[in-house]
Amino acid sequence: MAQKKNVTFNDIAEYTHFSKTTISRYFNNPDSLTLENQAIISDALVKLNYKENKVARILANGKTEFIGIIIPSLYLHYFSEILDQILSTYETFGYKFLVFVGNEKKEIEKQYIQELLAYKIEGLIVLSHTLSSKSLAALNIPIVSIEREDEYICSVNTDNYMGGVQAAGLLASHDCDVLIHINSPTPENLPTYGRIKGFQDICEKQHLNHQIIFRDLKVNYESIQTQLSGVIDELEQNYTGQKKGIFISNDTHANIFLNLLFRKYNMFPEDYLIVGFDNSPISREAIVPISTVGQQIDKIAFEAVNLLVEQMNERKKRRPVPLEKPIHKIIPPVLMRRETTER
Amino acid sequence: MAQKKNVTFNDIAEYTHFSKTTISRYFNNPDSLTLENQAIISDALVKLNYKENKVARILANGKTEFIGIIIPSLYLHYFSEILDQILSTYETFGYKFLVFVGNEKKEIEKQYIQELLAYKIEGLIVLSHTLSSKSLAALNIPIVSIEREDEYICSVNTDNYMGGVQAAGLLASHDCDVLIHINSPTPENLPTYGRIKGFQDICEKQHLNHQIIFRDLKVNYESIQTQLSGVIDELEQNYTGQKKGIFISNDTHANIFLNLLFRKYNMFPEDYLIVGFDNSPISREAIVPISTVGQQIDKIAFEAVNLLVEQMNERKKRRPVPLEKPIHKIIPPVLMRRETTER
Numbered sequence: 043m044a045q046k047k048n049v050t051f052n053d054i055a056e057y058t059h060f061s062k063t064t065i066s067r068y069f070n071n072p073d074s075l076t077l078e079n080q081a082i083i084s085d086a087l088v089k090l091n092y093k094e095n096k097v098a099r100i101l102a103n104g105k106t107e108f109i110g111i112i113i114p115s116l117y118l119h120y121f122s123e124i125l126d127q128i129l130s131t132y133e134t135f136g137y138k139f140l141v142f143v144g145n146e147k148k149e150i151e152k153q154y155i156q157e158l159l160a161y162k163i164e165g166l167i168v169l170s171h172t173l174s175s176k177s178l179a180a181l182n183i184p185i186v187s188i189e190r191e192d193e194y195i196c197s198v199n200t201d202n203y204m205g206g207v208q209a210a211g212l213l214a215s216h217d218c219d220v221l222i223h224i225n226s227p228t229p230e231n232l233p234t235y236g237r238i239k240g241f242q243d244i245c246e247k248q249h250l251n252h253q254i255i256f257r258d259l260k261v262n263y264e265s266i267q268t269q270l271s272g273v274i275d276e277l278e279q280n281y282t283g284q285k286k287g288i289f290i291s292n293d294t295h296a297n298i299f300l301n302l303l304f305r306k307y308n309m310f311p312e313d314y315l316i317v318g319f320d321n322s323p324i325s326r327e328a329i330v331p332i333s334t335v336g337q338q339i340d341k342i343a344f345e346a347v348n349l350l351v352e353q354m355n356e357r358k359k360r361r362p363v364p365l366e367k368p369i370h371k372i373i374p375p376v377l378m379r380r381e382t383t384e385r
Numbered sequence: 386m387a388q389k390k391n392v393t394f395n396d397i398a399e400y401t402h403f404s405k406t407t408i409s410r411y412f413n414n415p416d417s418l419t420l421e422n423q424a425i426i427s428d429a430l431v432k433l434n435y436k437e438n439k440v441a442r443i444l445a446n447g448k449t450e451f452i453g454i455i456i457p458s459l460y461l462h463y464f465s466e467i468l469d470q471i472l473s474t475y476e477t478f479g480y481k482f483l484v485f486v487g488n489e490k491k492e493i494e495k496q497y498i499q500e501l502l503a504y505k506i507e508g509l510i511v512l513s514h515t516l517s518s519k520s521l522a523a524l525n526i527p528i529v530s531i532e533r534e535d536e537y538i539c540s541v542n543t544d545n546y547m548g549g550v551q552a553a554g555l556l557a558s559h560d561c562d563v564l565i566h567i568n569s570p571t572p573e574n575l576p577t578y579g580r581i582k583g584f585q586d587i588c589e590k591q592h593l594n595h596q597i598i599f600r601d602l603k604v605n606y607e608s609i610q611t612q613l614s615g616v617i618d619e620l621e622q623n624y625t626g627q628k629k630g631i632f633i634s635n636d637t638h639a640n641i642f643l644n645l646l647f648r649k650y651n652m653f654p655e656d657y658l659i660v661g662f663d664n665s666p667i668s669r670e671a672i673v674p675i676s677t678v679g680q681q682i683d684k685i686a687f688e689a690v691n692l693l694v695e696q697m698n699e700r701k702k703r704r705p706v707p708l709e710k711p712i713h714k715i716i717p718p719v720l721m722r723r724e725t726t727e728r
Contacts, residue, residue, distance in 0.1 A: 140482065
C-alpha cells in the first residue's frame with residue numbers, strides 16, 4: 043500500500059482500532075504492551091508504509107541522539123584526525139554529531155552552544171579553549187573535553203607527562219651532550235604542560251645537561267620559521283660541536299626545524315637528534331622520517347565518546363546519580379623511533 | 386520572574402489571554418498578527434523567561450536548519466580544509482551541520498543518510514564517491530556535491546581543466562625538454578579528470594614533447610613512495626640529461642616525489658621542475674616550497690552552501706519551482722609559483 047502523505051499516529055490508530063495513546067506507547071515504551079499487540083501494530087506500520095519521524099520521537103521521549111562537537115579549527119592534522127575518529131564512532135554508538143569550528147570567536151561559540159541546547163543535544167565534546175571549564179560545567183549537560191583546561195568537566199587526554207619523559211629518555215639513551223626542549227609558553231593548567239614538566243623532571247632527576255627554550259610558535263608558518271631559525275643560530279653558538287638532542291612541541295614544528303637544518307647543510311647534520319610529538323603524517327612524510335611521541339588518537343576519541351555516553355545513559359535513568367567529581371582519563375603515548383634519532 | 390520548569394505555549398496563552406493558536410502563529414507566521422499583539426507576546430516571553438524549544442518549532446514548521454555533510458575521510462588536508470570552510474559558514478547562513486565520515490562503507494553511509502532524512506535535514510553536501518548521483522537525486526532533497534561524479538545533482542568544483550592548462554603552461558614557459566603528468570587512473574566522469582585532459586590538450590595543441598604516467602596512488606604512503614620511486618628510475622632512463630617538467634596529481638604526492646629526489650641527490654636536482662595541485666600546507670612547508678595549482682577552497686565551500694541554501698529556500702515557497710536541470714558551478718584555480726619551478 044503506497045502512501046503519498048505521511049502516515050500519522052491517527053492513521054495507525056484507525057487502522058488497528060487501538061487508541062492513539064496505545065500507539066504512542068508502542069514507540070516509547072513497547073514493553074508496556076503485550077507481544078501480540080506489539081505484533082499487530084508492527085504489521086500495520088509495514089502495511090501503511092510508515093516512515094519514522096525522528097523529530098516527533100524526540101518530542102515524545104527527549105532523546106535526540108545528537109552530540110555537539112566544538113573544535114578550534116581543522117588546520118592542524120591533530121584536530122582533523124581526532125574529529126575523523128570521533129565521527130567514526132557512529133558505527134559503534136549510533137550518535138550523530140553536530141560539528142562547530144570555533145576559530146577562537148568566543149561570542150559565536152556561545153551562541154552556537156545555546157542553539158545546540160535549544161535543539162536538545164544530549165552531550166558535548168569540547169576541544170576549543172575559549173570557554174572556561176567552570177562556565178561549561180554550568181550548562182548542566184554531559185561534557186567531555188580533550189586537551190584543554192578541564193578542572194570542572196570530564197576529560198580524556200594523552201599522558202603528556204609520560205610523553206615528555208619518553209622523549210627525554212630516548213635522547214638521553216643516545217648520549218646527547220645537551221637536551222633541548224622547544225615549546226610555546228604554556229599555562230600549567232593545560233594538559234600539554236605535562237610535556238614540559240615530564241622533560242624537565244627527568245633531566246633534573248638524572249642530572250642531564252638541558253635547556254628549555256620558549257618561543258611563540260602559535261602563529262603563522264613564516265613566523266614559526268623565523269623563530270626556529272633564530273633558535274638554531276642560538277644553539278650553534280652555545281653548543282658548538284656538541285651533540286644536541288632536540289624535543290620539540292609537535293611534528294609540524296619538528297618538520298620546520300628539520301627543513302631549516304637540511305637547507306642549511308644540504309643534509310641532516312650528525313650533531314642533531316630530533317623528537318616531535320603527535321605522530322602526524324608529516325612526521326613520516328618529512329625529508330628524514332621524524333621520531334615522535336605518538337598520540338593514540340583512535341583511543342582518545344573512542345574513550346571520549348564512551349565517557350560521554352555513560353553520562354548520557356545515566357541521565358536517562360529514573361533516578362540518575364550525578365558524578366561526584368569530574369572523571370579524567372589518561373591514554374598512554376607510544377614512542378615512534380625513526381631516522382632523526384636512529385642512524 | 387524566574388521559572389524552574391519549561392514555559393509552554395499554554396503558559397504564554399494564559400499570561401497574555403490569547404489563544405494557543407495565536408501564540409503558535411506568533412512563532413510560525415508572526416506577520417499574521419498585528420504589531421501590537423506581537424509586542425504583547427514578545428514582552429510576555431521575556432517576563433516568563435521563555436526558552437525556545439527548537440524541536441517543537443521544527444514540528445510546527447518543518448524547518449530544522451540542519452544540513453548533512455558526507456565526506457570520505459579527513460586524512461587528506463583538502464577534505465579537512467573544505468570541511469573547516471563549510472562549517473565556518475554558520476556565521477553567515479546560520480545552518481548547523483551534521484557530519485558523517487564515510488570511509489567508503491557504502492551500507493553505513495546509506496543507513497546514515499536514511500537517519501538524516503528521518504531527522505528532516507533540509508539539504509545535503511556530498512564529497513564521498515560511494516553512491517551514484519542518480520541514487521542521490523532520488524532522495525528528493527536539495528543536494529550539492531564537490532569533486533565527485535555529479536551528472537544528476539548540483540555541484541561546485543574547481544576548474545580542473547584550467548588547472549591542467551596552467552600547470553603545463555608554467556612548465557612550458559621554463560623550456561622543459563619534456564612535460565610529464567603523473568596521476569592515478571581517473572574515470573572521465575570525475576571532475577579531477579579535467580587535470581589530465583587540460584594538460585594533454587595544451588601539450589598536443591602546442592606540439593610539446595610530453596608523457597602521461599598512470600600509477601595507482603590511492604593507497605598508503607609506503608606504496609605511493611614505491612610507485613613514485615619507480616617513476617623516477619624510469620624518467621632518468623628515458624630522459625637522461627633532459628630538463629623534465631613534472632605535473633603531479635596533488636601536493637601530498639608532489640612532496641613525496643620531491644623528497645625522493647632530494648634524498649637521492651642531497652639537493653633538488655637542476656634538471657627537474659615540479660608543480661603540484663591543491664595548495665595544501667605541505668606544498669609550502671616542504672623541503673623546497675612546491676609550485677602548485679591552488680584550489681580556492683574558501684570559495685568552493687561558500688558557493689556550495691550558497692547553492693544549497695538557494696534550493697532549500699525555494700522549497701519553502703508556497704509554490705516551489707524545481708530546478709529544470711542540475712547547476713554546476715566552476716571556481717577558477719590560482720597558480721602559485723614557488724621554488725620548484727622558479728630558481
